[in-house]
Amino acid sequence: MEKYDAIIVGSGPNGFAAAITLQQRGLKTLLLEGGTTIGGGMRSKALTLPGFLHDVCAAVHPMAMASPFFRSLPLEAYGLRFTYAPYEAAHPLDDTDTVFLKRDLAETANALEEDAPYYHELMSLVANEWEPLADDIMGPLRVPKNPILLAKFGLTAVQSADAVARRFKTKRAQALWGGMAAHGIQPLTNYTTAAIGMVLSGVGHRYGWPIPVGGSQAIADALAAYYKDLGGKIQTDFWLRDIKALPEHQVLVLDLTPRQLLAIDGLDLSSGYRQQLSRYRQGMGVFKIDWALSEPIPYRDRRCREASTVHLGNTYEEIAANEERTAKGEIVERPFVLLTQPSLFDASRAPDGKHTAWAYCHVPNGSLIDRTNAIEMQVERFAPGFRDVILERSTLNTREMEDYNPNYVGGDINGGIMDIFQLYTRPTRRLTPYRTSNKRVYICSSATPPGGGVHGMSGFHAAQTVLRDHFRDINS
Numbered sequence: 472m473e474k475y476d477a478i479i480v481g482s483g484p485n486g487f488a489a490a491i492t493l494q495q496r497g498l499k500t501l502l503l504e505g506g507t508t509i510g511g512g513m514r515s516k517a518l519t520l521p522g523f524l525h526d527v528c529a530a531v532h533p534m535a536m537a538s539p540f541f542r543s544l545p546l547e548a549y550g551l552r553f554t555y556a557p558y559e560a561a562h563p564l565d566d567t568d569t570v571f572l573k574r575d576l577a578e579t580a581n582a583l584e585e586d587a588p589y590y591h592e593l594m595s596l597v598a599n600e601w602e603p604l605a606d607d608i609m610g611p612l613r614v615p616k617n618p619i620l621l622a623k624f625g626l627t628a629v630q631s632a633d634a635v636a637r638r639f640k641t642k643r644a645q646a647l648w649g650g651m652a653a654h655g656i657q658p659l660t661n662y663t664t665a666a667i668g669m670v671l672s673g674v675g676h677r678y679g680w681p682i683p684v685g686g687s688q689a690i691a692d693a694l695a696a697y698y699k700d701l702g703g704k705i706q707t708d709f710w711l712r713d714i715k716a717l718p719e720h721q722v723l724v725l726d727l728t729p730r731q732l733l734a735i736d737g738l739d740l741s742s743g744y745r746q747q748l749s750r751y752r753q754g755m756g757v758f759k760i761d762w763a764l765s766e767p768i769p770y771r772d773r774r775c776r777e778a779s780t781v782h783l784g785n786t787y788e789e790i791a792a793n794e795e796r797t798a799k800g801e802i803v804e805r806p807f808v809l810l811t812q813p814s815l816f817d818a819s820r821a822p823d824g825k826h827t828a829w830a831y832c833h834v835p836n837g838s839l840i841d842r843t844n845a846i847e848m849q850v851e852r853f854a855p856g857f858r859d860v861i862l863e864r865s866t867l868n869t870r871e872m873e874d875y876n877p878n879y880v881g882g883d884i885n886g887g888i889m890d891i892f893q894l895y896t897r898p899t900r901r902l903t904p905y906r907t908s909n910k911r912v913y914i915c916s917s918a919t920p921p922g923g924g925v926h927g928m929s930g931f932h933a934a935q936t937v938l939r940d941h942f943r944d945i946n947s
Contacts, residue, residue: 483511597673756882
């Protein structure tokens with residue numbers, strides 16, 4: 472068997488980021504994937520009818536262009552292209568005009584009328600200073616490179632989304648804000664949920680919310696092609712259960728969540744570290760639907776067809792109340808729904824004249840209750856006649872999400888709740904969270920900072936830690 476400097480397990484964005492970073496430094500690496508295809512949360516499949524291509528998990532990627540790591544890679548040279556909708560997001564309401572997130576910060580703010588000054592103030596720091604901010608936000612706790620900027624961001628970011636919502640005067644501004652913050656998959660009364668809303672909105676103004684042409688699999692395929700060109704090797708259909716099955720290696724980097732680490736034999740983790748992993752907390756899960764459609768979704772406000780993502784939850788109060796109840800284990804009648812419609816902007820996703828859409832709502836972790844009707848009724852609420860254009864649907868409950876990707880424990884697509892107690896101290900309270908108690912084993916999944924999303928920064932920082940610990944001569 473071949474010998475490797477490092478073996479990386481898991482081919483999600485963080486696994487690829489770790490593997491590429493190490494391979495770029497001249498190390499000999501092997502990337503292992505348990506599934507038959509690479510990609511983790513970046514896979515695309517024909518889930519409904521022939522000719523319809525669906526993204527199994529992530530479809531719109533606000534953090535891909537905002538990621539310092541992804542921006543450093545020549546992925547366009549390996550076939551990756553993004554397309555953009557006229558609006559980054561739309562948020563229809565029952566009794567007032569739809570509110571939109573647009574690439575142009577001033578245009579978005581001005582549409583909020585009396586809330587324009589506060590919205591512009593809230594978003595301008597991220598929108599205008601993202602690159603220096605990202606160095607400090609998208610990594611572990613450490614001495615900041617830009618302390619003044621980080622302090623300005625942190626004064627608001629550490630607060631709850633609810634506290635920020637109370638500063639808006641209009642229903643439309645509050646709703647737009649609530650939809651953004653609810654991407655954090657936790658109660659909006661939690662501290663630091665303001666950070667999620669600020670970052671998602673701010674990078675939307677900075678870079679837009681890109682849709683990969685040909686599906687999210689195109690991101691994984693471009694990463695794989697670049698990694699192989701660097702000399703890296705990939706093996707699929709390899710489920711790691713015992714490290715005795717691995718080729719000889721110096722370092723092991725795991726794009727896995729705490730529960731999976733605890734299930735692997737031979738990692739030689741200390742009892743104290745294992746206890747910390749066992750106390751790691753998961754967040755809410757998701758129930759997801761993919762649709763093959765005979766025509767575009769018939770929104771009451773047709774401008775919603777021009778948005779890459781549509782938030783269906785009505786007012787801030789309704790979204791916040793339903794997220795709070797769901798986090799407590801309740802099944803709500805009108806869940807907050809996140810919906811994307813990529814075929815409107817990428818014709819390769821469906822046959823001529825036909826379309827795809829996907830949506831999910833948050834559910835209690837591990838819930839197996841079918842939410843198809845609840846989600847579709849929320850779409851019907853803002854798009855009467857929606858069910859008449861459905862040709863076929865595919866659904867995934869929390870168990871099926873976890874079967875598809877074991878990192879989604881109980882349907883938790885963020886790799887663990889990202890509240891103030893686990894935002895940076897994940898998965899354990901260690902100064903360098905990518906290290907485990909075994910000096911040759913590292914963790915690089917979304918269970919490490921900066922958490923969930925297709926950005927690769929957890930893998931990048933884990934790999935930098937490996938280089939400092941074991942390959943300092945190469946690193947220098």
